[in-house]
Amino acid sequence: MLECKNLYKRYGNQKKNAVDNLSLCVESGQIFGFLGPNGAGKSTTIKMLVGLLKPDQGTILFDGKNSGSDALAYKQDIGYVPDEPVFYERMTALEHLAFIADIYEIDRHERKNRIDELAKRLLLSDVLSDQISSYSHGMKQKLSVIAALLPSPKLLILDEPMAGLDPKASFILKQLLKEYAKAGNTVFFSTHVLEVAQQLCDTLGIIKEGKLLYSGSFEQLQANKGEGTENLEQLFLELTEEGTPS
Structure with a gap:
């Protein structure tokens, strides 16, 4: 279980908090969609969740481990896919994944099986030996997903x-x-694609102005808003325009 309790974050001399008294809970086995307008505090929250x-x-607790006092144990359970993946561009994809596997101390046999499986699923098998500098943005995104899933984390944040x-x-x-x-x-993932969130997520969190x-x-x-609101896009717009906590 992921638990966030009364999170606050403010940048520099800004008058408003980027994240303002945020509390939420995500059960194990759930897909949680984190939604909000641009500048709502989604990326700030995610960077706190992953320890950046x-x-x-x-x-912030995950399975009882505190992100502050038990930082290393907490982070060992996490896989992270950032919005803008950053790599050592002169590495090959395979070298990058070996680097990740070394950090998590994954043995040679297991890492090969995991890399082969994930690369095949995400259609990167044929280009693992290519330098990352030759990758398109979409290919880098897929490599980032493979790297996040490689150590089989209990919590995946995207x-x-x-x-x-x-x-x-x-x-x-x-x-x-x-x-x-x-x-x-x-x-736990953030997205602006509300159709995906509606189809994929078990639970949702909607944030505005932190x-x-x-x-x-x-x-x-949908039940709270009554009949006539059949899709998440309409509900999201109504809720964020009203800005009333629920």
């Missing part, structure tokens, strides 16, 4: 994972996320 930023206040992917790759990634959650793991407006299922949100 420290909260000004509040706590920031706009569908960006740059073609329709086939997006479909494959959605299937991977479903299988991953079905195996008892937790998926404040959580809603957390729960699409069906619950």
Whole structure:
């Protein structure tokens, strides 16, 4: 279970908090979609979840491990796909994945099997020996997903994972996320593609100006808003325009 309790984050001399008293809970085996307008605080929250930023206040727990006091144990359970993947461009994809496997101390036999399996699923098998500098944005995105899944983390955190992917790759990634959650793991991802969130997610969180407006299922949100709101896009726009916490 992922738990965020009363998270606050403010940058520099800004008058408003980027994340303002955010609390949420994601159960194991769930896919959680994190939604909000640009500048709502989604990426800031994700960077706190993966340890790239420290909260000004509040706590983050995963399976009882504290992201602050148990940082190393906490991070060992996490796979992360950033919105803009960054690599050592002169490495080959295979060298990058070997580097990740070394960090997580994955033995040679297991890493080969995992790399072969994931590369085949994400259609990168034929270019693993190519330098990353030759990759398109979509290929780098797929490599980032493979690297995140390689150590078989219990918690997978993705920031706009569908960006740059073609329709086939997006479909494959959605299937991977479903299988991953079905195996008892937790998926937390942000997206602007509301149709994907509606189809894929068990629960949703909607944030605006750093404040959580809603957390729960699409069906619950639909029931709260009443009849006539059949899709998430309409509900999202109504909720974020009203800006009223739920």
